[in-house]
Amino acid sequence: MLKRLTLAAMLSLGVAAGALAAGERHGGTLVFTAPYGSSFATLDVQSSPNTQEEFITQAIHRALYSWDSNQNKPVLELASSEEVSEDGRVHTYHLRKNAVFHNGKPLTADDIIYSYKRIANPENAFPGASFIAVIKGAEDYIAGKADEISGLKKIDDHTLEITYTGTINPGFPLMQNTTVIYPSNVEDESTFGKNPVGLGAFVFKEHVPGSQVVVEKFDKYYEEGRPYLDRINIVLMAEDAARDVAFRNKEIDVSILGPTQYQAYQGEEGLKDHLLEVAEVYTRNIGFNPAFEPFKDKRVRQAINHAINAPLIIERLVKNKAYPASGWLPISSPAFDKDKAPYAYDPEKAKALLAEAGYADGFEFEVTASPNESWGVPIVEAILPMLKKVGVTVKPKPVESSTLGEAVTTNNFQAFIWSNLSGPDPLNALRCYYSKTAQSACNYTSYANPEFDKLYEAAQQERDPAKQNELLRQANNIVQDDAPVWFFNYNKAVMAYQPWIHGLVPNATELAIQPYDEIWIDETAPSSRQ
Amino acid sequence: MLRFTLRRVLQIIPTVVVVALLIFVIFSVVPGTFAASLFADGRRAADPQMIARLNEEFGLNKPLMERFVTYVTDLAQFDLGTSFRTRQPVIDLINDRMWASLQLALAAMIFALVVGVPLGFIAALRPGSVLDTVTMIGAVSGLSMPQFWLGLLMMYLFALQLNWLPSFGYGDGSFRNLILPAVTLGVTPLALLARTTRAGVLDVLNADFIRTAHSKGMSEAKVVRWHVARNALVLIVTTVGLQFGSLIGQAVVIEKLFAWPGIGSLLVDSVASRDIPVVQGTILVIVLWFLVINTAVDLIYAAIDPRIKQE
Numbered sequence: 026m027l028k029r030l031t032l033a034a035m036l037s038l039g040v041a042a043g044a045l046a047a048g049e050r051h052g053g054t055l056v057f058t059a060p061y062g063s064s065f066a067t068l069d070v071q072s073s074p075n076t077q078e079e080f081i082t083q084a085i086h087r088a089l090y091s092w093d094s095n096q097n098k099p100v101l102e103l104a105s106s107e108e109v110s111e112d113g114r115v116h117t118y119h120l121r122k123n124a125v126f127h128n129g130k131p132l133t134a135d136d137i138i139y140s141y142k143r144i145a146n147p148e149n150a151f152p153g154a155s156f157i158a159v160i161k162g163a164e165d166y167i168a169g170k171a172d173e174i175s176g177l178k179k180i181d182d183h184t185l186e187i188t189y190t191g192t193i194n195p196g197f198p199l200m201q202n203t204t205v206i207y208p209s210n211v212e213d214e215s216t217f218g219k220n221p222v223g224l225g226a227f228v229f230k231e232h233v234p235g236s237q238v239v240v241e242k243f244d245k246y247y248e249e250g251r252p253y254l255d256r257i258n259i260v261l262m263a264e265d266a267a268r269d270v271a272f273r274n275k276e277i278d279v280s281i282l283g284p285t286q287y288q289a290y291q292g293e294e295g296l297k298d299h300l301l302e303v304a305e306v307y308t309r310n311i312g313f314n315p316a317f318e319p320f321k322d323k324r325v326r327q328a329i330n331h332a333i334n335a336p337l338i339i340e341r342l343v344k345n346k347a348y349p350a351s352g353w354l355p356i357s358s359p360a361f362d363k364d365k366a367p368y369a370y371d372p373e374k375a376k377a378l379l380a381e382a383g384y385a386d387g388f389e390f391e392v393t394a395s396p397n398e399s400w401g402v403p404i405v406e407a408i409l410p411m412l413k414k415v416g417v418t419v420k421p422k423p424v425e426s427s428t429l430g431e432a433v434t435t436n437n438f439q440a441f442i443w444s445n446l447s448g449p450d451p452l453n454a455l456r457c458y459y460s461k462t463a464q465s466a467c468n469y470t471s472y473a474n475p476e477f478d479k480l481y482e483a484a485q486q487e488r489d490p491a492k493q494n495e496l497l498r499q500a501n502n503i504v505q506d507d508a509p510v511w512f513f514n515y516n517k518a519v520m521a522y523q524p525w526i527h528g529l530v531p532n533a534t535e536l537a538i539q540p541y542d543e544i545w546i547d548e549t550a551p552s553s554r555q
Numbered sequence: 556m557l558r559f560t561l562r563r564v565l566q567i568i569p570t571v572v573v574v575a576l577l578i579f580v581i582f583s584v585v586p587g588t589f590a591a592s593l594f595a596d597g598r599r600a601a602d603p604q605m606i607a608r609l610n611e612e613f614g615l616n617k618p619l620m621e622r623f624v625t626y627v628t629d630l631a632q633f634d635l636g637t638s639f640r641t642r643q644p645v646i647d648l649i650n651d652r653m654w655a656s657l658q659l660a661l662a663a664m665i666f667a668l669v670v671g672v673p674l675g676f677i678a679a680l681r682p683g684s685v686l687d688t689v690t691m692i693g694a695v696s697g698l699s700m701p702q703f704w705l706g707l708l709m710m711y712l713f714a715l716q717l718n719w720l721p722s723f724g725y726g727d728g729s730f731r732n733l734i735l736p737a738v739t740l741g742v743t744p745l746a747l748l749a750r751t752t753r754a755g756v757l758d759v760l761n762a763d764f765i766r767t768a769h770s771k772g773m774s775e776a777k778v779v780r781w782h783v784a785r786n787a788l789v790l791i792v793t794t795v796g797l798q799f800g801s802l803i804g805q806a807v808v809i810e811k812l813f814a815w816p817g818i819g820s821l822l823v824d825s826v827a828s829r830d831i832p833v834v835q836g837t838i839l840v841i842v843l844w845f846l847v848i849n850t851a852v853d854l855i856y857a858a859i860d861p862r863i864k865q866e
Contacts (some may be wrong), residue, residue: 061596063824064816066640072639074593150608152593167604218643233649235816235824236725260724261814270710271722307597395595427592427829434591434601444597446594457600467600 027082036245049527053252058271060281060537064235065261067219070202071144074152081260082202084240084541085127086223089137090200094331094530094540097357097449099196103132103206104185113192113488115162116496120183124426126208127222129228133411138177139209142166143542145174148551153203159195161173161188166296192488197450213238226252226404226542227265246542253528253545275551278526280535282519284344284399290521298524303531304348304356305518306448309400310510311392311408317439319390326508330368331377331413333408336501339514343399346403347514352505353447353454355515357533360497362449365505367512375415393441394431395426400444400513434465443518449534451497452484458504471511477503525550556857563853567846574842578835579626581693583619589639589829590615613639626835635839636832640825644815645836649818653840655725656817659810660802662737664795667744672791675752680779682757690749697746702805706739706812736813744798748791755790759783789859796852800845 059065059080070082091102100106104118124132141160144153147169157163160173176188189195198204208222221229226248229242237260241253260266265283272280278439282290282300290296302554313320313329320326339347351367354360379385388443395401403419412419424432433441445467456462459481477500484496505512520535522529528544546554593599610616614625629636635645651859674694678687713735714722726732759765760783768778807819814820818837825833 027682063827064820066828067642074599076596076598147608150605152599152602152605153607155602155605219642233725233816234648235655235810235820236814263814264706264725264812267710267723267812267814270707270715274715274718274722276714276722304711370666400597425587425827426595427587427827430595430601431587431591433604434603446600448599463602465603465606 034483037471042248049545052255054256055254056277057256058277062263067218072151079202081539084227085221085225086205087225088200088205090196094532099200115188124224125245130208130210134179136209139204156198156204159198168251252542273424279522287346287519288344299522301520303518303533303536306515307444308357308447309444309513311440311442312510313440317386322382324378327377329511330377330508331371333411334370338407346517348511350514352501354517355447358448358451360494386549389418391420391439393421393422393438395429433469563850578838582831584645587829592828604760608742616705634837640830645832652818652821658801663741666741671745671748672752674747679756681752694746694749698743700807709739725816736809736815740809751794755787759786796814800848
């Protein structure tokens, strides 16, 4: 099944969604849901790494790059073109001349320099600082050792030269919601938290804390003919069941589905034809701590991968809202190896491997887990009888999700179950297995393999994307063989949308984040949306 | 009365102090930090430098005792601190949400009073009747029904099936948006009021002075109006006060379910993200609200029945 799920197949969804874009219609209101629990913390999106704030960002702001869901890669957003030096480190950006902030200020190179300095300012402690760190001199600026970021150079108002620390693809770090561009002519920065000003297609109108953010069409948006919508209500809807009622009642236009709803919607006329699915860039896994004696042995880790019937759990518990994992990099990653098979369910082989490793009588371990239905305690409970069969006893250790993060980064676990970012940038995703990456950063399993490191370092230096992906593919396969984690699945994100909504795209980085300026509604929408 | 009032008002202070200290201690020992919550969903890799910067900015790297002193000093100056998430004063965040919570609590209480008290009265005046049985079965069901489930039921029936009301959200603050969450929140106090009123009225009806009133030829309506209602009032006022006091705290589930922007949902969000200053501030406000209402009830109670303040 996995082999059939190629990137091309995945992207065909995008083509399908894009094909609907003929006959676009202007006007109307979109009621979009922000489904991830908490309220909007702040409207100063540079200061917040929360997914909730990305919903606002997409409407109000723009960054130097943006994510193109149909091409599945970052593309230039605020520059019409760029020139790259031979060594790949110096990029000269020719900025859009028609981009205007909501306060009337035209975009210039100064705004980008101002924004990047604000993000990297050590006094602000903003989460985007690590993304700005790819610019030469930013590390010193972040550490308070320099007054300027030496890699940022204004050539003229519409030309900016950025020198990077290496031959990276700057699109990934500079397309984030925490690296958006703010106008440099606002005197009091604290106003960004309540009255955001951006370059996006929609202007901030109202924020009802804990309930919704309303935005309206920006007439001077730089893309001609965009946006189509007059207004968007971005409403907070954390509860799945409440979202289900509101969606069926046609009060909201889109709804992110959990496994149970996915199964229900697939079987219902009127709902099943309006589901958008995408293989997102998250890998669910159980990470093994090598400080725990049995997990030091690769054969034990491999045995666990063989002992668990992952497809069965995906079918029964996750209701097929996932793709079996064959390695760390997911299907939507450009370095995904479609020829690499997942670990086969083979309890006998698992037993043999355990015996070889000296654990013929098994052992006991604890899995720190949050209550999440797709990658938490319920999954640990499901693997319990499977591992019992090969003599291994598993005990779930339930914790709240913020406690899980703390336990893992402080090395306070035997094993943990989590869903971790594994794309879209394969170089960045595999950084979490590079031995020089701190355990507290993202090398949670303290992985160290010289062979992997060699390939990874070569990939870091490689400028040809195809060759770089090939090196990363090989590195990913080493991780799969070493099995520092139990490879469970890649998340399949599913969004239900009303039949009058058009222009949604299969965003593999996060399906719930949609390009609002491309969305339009047709005449079949209820009067409240017209 | 003045002494009694003063004593009751002053009693609030030590209670608030003890609660504030308890909250501080509890949230100092629970695992999980604000910085860790930022990547708890696995959607980004942890950034140790950012974590260190945030811990420094919010003083989380300081010893517990030092943090405690800062907390107490700020609190003594009525400063609830600054939110980790929004970097705004906690008091501003609570102010932003307070009106929505008050609206919800008031509407729920009015609904409970308007429906619950008459139902209890009628049930007591006709004990053993069909209406009495139905009211009491309804009251027990109302008390035992989980609010979350009841809310979903309301949404399903009144929004999805009958299409009468919006199923969620604050909208533009319109009354229509308020109805479903208020009714859901009001069901428990309604049931309690109906039961309390019934019990109170029955108690009075069996009292000697009612028999005397009847024997003197007083009409049923007058007996109810002059004797029963006034005497049952003490019990009703107490129940209303206690319920109203605890409504804002109870609204946490309802606010989250209906996407209602009150301080209950602020509290839930803040606990999940370990935004401790907001958690502490919100709980304190909820506790203070309860204490103030409780004190007000005591004072009203004392005004209705002068024997109370002498005890």
